[in-house]
Amino acid sequence: MRKPDELIVDIAALVESGHSNQMSLTVVAGGAVITGRLAPEAVWRQRVSEVLTNSARLGEFSTVFDTPVKKDGPPTHLHFHVARILQGTVGIPETGGMYRVAIEDVSAWTVGDFSYSDH
Numbered sequence: 001m002r003k004p005d006e007l008i009v010d011i012a013a014l015v016e017s018g019h020s021n022q023m024s025l026t027v028v029a030g031g032a033v034i035t036g037r038l039a040p041e042a043v044w045r046q047r048v049s050e051v052l053t054n055s056a057r058l059g060e061f062s063t064v065f066d067t068p069v070k071k072d073g074p075p076t077h078l079h080f081h082v083a084r085i086l087q088g089t090v091g092i093p094e095t096g097g098m099y100r101v102a103i104e105d106v107s108a109w110t111v112g113d114f115s116y117s118d119h
Contacts, residue, residue: 004076004103012075012103016040024113027078029105035113036083036096042069044079048098077102086114 008027015023015038026035039047045065052062080099084091 005106005109008078008103008106008109009074012038012078015079016075021081024111025078025080026110026112026114027101027106028108029101033086033114034080034083034099034101035086035091036080036099037113039079039081041075041077041079044081044098044100045069047081051098075103078106 011023011025015021018040021037021039021043023038024036025038026033028034045067049062049065052058052065078101080097080101082096083099084093084096085099086092
């Protein structure tokens with residue numbers, strides 16, 4: 001088991017403290033490049049729950065995300081919103097999505113998000 005990078009744990013802890021949801025981050029996890037803004041887990045869960053509640057087929061799953069966030073110990077996951085998986089010259093999905101990434105799976109990262117341009 002790898003020891004997570006202390007800097008990224010500190011960034012996640014600051015986001016979790018509720019001081020800001022404006023931190024943009026790009027990570028490499030499992031070979032995928034994910035870029036977007038971090039959100040506190042409670043905010044992320046609420047948004048995922050709202051999306052599922054509004055789905056005719058997936059509404060019953062919304063309650064899974066309504067459970068309270070456990071606060072013991074340092075953060076173990078990054079919670080991205082308006083995030084994209086970078087693939088070639090596009091970001092998937094184009095409009096951004098909601099991703100949860102285990103901090104221990106992050107092999108590389110940088111502050112800021114990436115976007116592609118045809119210019």
